[in-house]
Amino acid sequence: MTTMPTAAVAAYLDTWNATDPAVRAALLADHWTEDAAYTDPLAEVTGRAQIGAAIAGVHEQFPGFVFTAVGEPDAHHRQVRFRWGLGPAGVEPPIVGFDVLVTDGAGRICTVLGFLDRVPD
Template identity: 65%
Template sequence: MQAIVQQYLATWNATGDERAELLAAHWSPEATYTDPLAEVAGHEGIAAVVDGVHAQFPGFVFTQVGEVDAHHRRARFRWGLGPEGAEPLVIGFDVLVLDASGRIQDVHGFLDKVPA
């Protein structure tokens, strides 16, 4: 599960063709993403949410915070968003659900710390 979490975070950090390749390789075509600010489905919907985060926080990167906890095709982990090498300004908690082939099927996101 550590590898899939790394690919998930790489998707959030990527742009353009690189992001499209990560989505195709590691996400189900029917994947859903839900957090307090968004509810989307499919690669295009997910890419649009990622683009929105990149626009709101230009130059920031997603990093893993702590260990991955996993069972039964599910993984939960904390992530941070901030300037590279700095303390994250945003911290969240996501649960990934994988499909039978090991691709990301559903994401349930929670925001623990957000800037005012």
């Protein structure tokens, strides 16, 4: 990865936006640790396979939606926090969240702590 926070956030969003399972698996292998942990209000999973399955579930629930960065990330040490939106491309996202990524010494994502800020009824 190049500069943390933008590279970590870009790799994270690329992974979440990958609809092809092979592409998603490659992104997980390149940018996430093998035992990465992901926790948000709807999921608590560990490992690339479980994270990939959670991402696939989001694509099934929200077909055609994309994740985008909302605002600028903030980082210190090996941590970055940022807001993201989920919705149709080019419009105000109906779903907005806030995540904290922790990376290992090589810049790969090892922990994600996610929060949902706006979810439609």
